[in-house]
Amino acid sequence: MISIHTVPPFDITNPAEAVEALPYLLGHQPDGPGGEVFIVVCDTDERRALFSRRATVPLAGADPNTAAGDLIHFALSKLEEMGGGPAGVVIFVFPSQAGPDDRTSALGRHSAFAKTLGRCAEQHGLAVLANLCVTPTHWWFYGHSDAPTLPAGTPVHGPQNPGPITMDAIAKGLPTPPSAAEIIAAITPASGADADKCKAALLKAAQSRAAREAAHGKAVEEARFRATLDRLLRDGGDGTPLSDLKPVECAELILGLRDRHTRDVAAEYIEPTELARARELWSLLARRCVSDRTALAAAPLTLAGITAAASGDLMAARIALQRARAVDRAYVLADLLLQMLAQDGSISGFLEIVRAERAERRPRA
Numbered sequence: 001m002i003s004i005h006t007v008p009p010f011d012i013t014n015p016a017e018a019v020e021a022l023p024y025l026l027g028h029q030p031d032g033p034g035g036e037v038f039i040v041v042c043d044t045d046e047r048r049a050l051f052s053r054r055a056t057v058p059l060a061g062a063d064p065n066t067a068a069g070d071l072i073h074f075a076l077s078k079l080e081e082m083g084g085g086p087a088g089v090v091i092f093v094f095p096s097q098a099g100p101d102d103r104t105s106a107l108g109r110h111s112a113f114a115k116t117l118g119r120c121a122e123q124h125g126l127a128v129l130a131n132l133c134v135t136p137t138h139w140w141f142y143g144h145s146d147a148p149t150l151p152a153g154t155p156v157h158g159p160q161n162p163g164p165i166t167m168d169a170i171a172k173g174l175p176t177p178p179s180a181a182e183i184i185a186a187i188t189p190a191s192g193a194d195a196d197k198c199k200a201a202l203l204k205a206a207q208s209r210a211a212r213e214a215a216h217g218k219a220v221e222e223a224r225f226r227a228t229l230d231r232l233l234r235d236g237g238d239g240t241p242l243s244d245l246k247p248v249e250c251a252e253l254i255l256g257l258r259d260r261h262t263r264d265v266a267a268e269y270i271e272p273t274e275l276a277r278a279r280e281l282w283s284l285l286a287r288r289c290v291s292d293r294t295a296l297a298a299a300p301l302t303l304a305g306i307t308a309a310a311s312g313d314l315m316a317a318r319i320a321l322q323r324a325r326a327v328d329r330a331y332v333l334a335d336l337l338l339q340m341l342a343q344d345g346s347i348s349g350f351l352e353i354v355r356a357e358r359a360e361r362r363p364r365a
Helices: 015-026 064-081 103-109 111-123 164-171 180-185 192-216 218-236 247-256 260-266 275-287 295-310 314-327 332-344 348-361
Strands: 036-043 048-056 087-094 127-134 138-141
Touching (some): 015 036, 015 048, 015 087, 015 138, 036 064, 048 064, 064 111, 087 111, 103 111, 103 138, 180 314, 192 218, 192 247, 218 247, 218 260, 218 275, 247 295, 260 295, 275 295, 295 314, 295 332, 332 348
Parallel strands (some): 087 127
Antiparallel strands (some): 036 087
16 A cells, blocks of 8 residues: 655645656656656655656566666665665556557567566565656556456546545645657657658758858858858847758758757857747757757757756756657767766756856857
């Protein structure tokens, strides 16, 4: 039986309330693409949540023991740092959204991993307070004889279907956590006919860029790139609606961001008068990158993550940086920023460096 106190301050007494509290514990609605596991480690004597951890569910065919062992060993190490004591874990598995949202499909997708994780926790002395499968609309128990009998599972309470936790959050004035699906949609590259237009624009921009560099040199092309960014972003930009940028104009910016130096220059637009517009621009460029499999998307996704973090939207920052790392595993900056978010909960140290470099590189007249 679950009986824990959490931060934000909720009293959770059953699995349904634990699922309803998830958006507040995660920082966003659990409506993303899934394929993740989220554990909450609790002090079972004082009935309070101690810390949490999220990870990617291992791919089909991979050994579930390795991923399960890594998560539980992290939990045990953290507990030891905190002085030990009786502890339990609540396990939430978010199935990948590759199939229908029904009991058989959702439960089956990661059942082996969920059960392995539960066994691993118990073998190391952690009580399994609940082991749950959660989709955006329903939830189920893993491996319990009293699993819900409804074919669609138990409905998830939330903003459109409020239960006691949601009502408590409203009473406490807590904002509704954002939708992960909406965050992802804002930075998802084009597909279908739109992708064909973006691909054509990138080809045209690449040809034009090569011709300009051949005629005038790379330094002149970099200066042209910086001037365009200044016009669009510096001190709020010139007011041009970013949505009016032509595909070839977006393509030229995307290609310009391939260079590390120009990407670092682009990261400098983080002052209050620039931040919202810069965030809009990087998200727009990420959507114009043809597909989320192209390495071209890594730079605008990373910049979208930087501006989101600078705005205080850490959830959006993590999503953008994770997608940047997914499209280019060798993209070091995205990986470093994710590590900073995991360790410090901010990228303030990185932003200080960026501001210092901007002051040195482009002092105001």
